Amino acid sequence: MSQKRYTYATLLSTPEYLQGVKVLYKSLCKYGKLKFPFVCFCSQGLPEHCVEELKWYGIECIQLVSYALKDSTFQEMKSSYSSSNVSHWAYTFDKLFLFGMEQY
Secondary structure, eight states: OOOOOOOEEEEEOSGGGHHHHHHHHHHHHHTTOOOSOEEEEEOTTOOHHHHHHHHHTTOEEEEOSSOSSOHHHHHHHHHHHHTTTOGGGGGHHHHHHGGGOTTO
C-alpha cells in the first residue's frame, strides 16, 4: 500500500500573480496552517526571475514541462483571447493538469 502524500499546491501562470502566491504562503506560515509542504507549479513560459523569487522565499517550485494543451493550440488560444481581455483562460488547462499529479 502506497503512502499518501499531501501538499498545499498552487499554480503560477503569469508574473501578475507572483505576489498572490507569496502572500498565500506567508499567511499559511504565519497562522500555523502549513501542515503539509507548499508547492508552486509554474507554467511553461513563466519568467525565470519569478521562479527564483519563489525559491528565495523557500517555496518549492515544480516547472511544468509543457502546456496542458499542445503548444500550437495554446499559442493560438492565447493570442485570440488576449485581444478580448480574457487571456487568463489560456492557462485553465494547466490548472486542470494539476489534478493528475500522482505524487500528491
